[in-house]
Amino acid sequence: MAGDGKILFKGRLHADDSKHFEARKGFEVTSGDSSAVQLALNGQKVPLTGKPGKKGSAKLSRKDLKPATTETR
Numbered sequence: 453m454a455g456d457g458k459i460l461f462k463g464r465l466h467a468d469d470s471k472h473f474e475a476r477k478g479f480e481v482t483s484g485d486s487s488a489v490q491l492a493l494n495g496q497k498v499p500l501t502g503k504p505g506k507k508g509s510a511k512l513s514r515k516d517l518k519p520a521t522t523e524t525r
Contacts, residue, residue: 453471453473453479453480453481453482454479454480454481455473455474455475455478455479456475456476456477456478457477460473460475461473477513477514478511478512478513478514479510479511479512479513480509480510480511480512481500481509481510481511481512482507482508482509483500483502483507483508483509484507485504485505485506485507485508486500486501486502486503486504486505486506486507486508486509487504487505487508489508491510493512493516493517494517494518496518498510498512498516
């Protein structure tokens with residue numbers, strides 16, 4: 453996991469582990485198994501490219517952010 457061009461995390465996570473990261477410009481996420489990662493950006497799921505069981509990745513930048521929704525009644 454890299455954010456703004458710097459390594460933020462490298463290692464394994466267990467199934468129940470969760471990590472949160474912040475970056476100003478963008479993220480790059482890679483995994484040895486694209487189907488083993490559940491990635492979300494501000495609560496919205498982001499799929500990794502790659503076939504299940506194979507290496508996968510995702511690059512995220514500010515343009516990938518969706519505006520927050522607000523409910524009014």
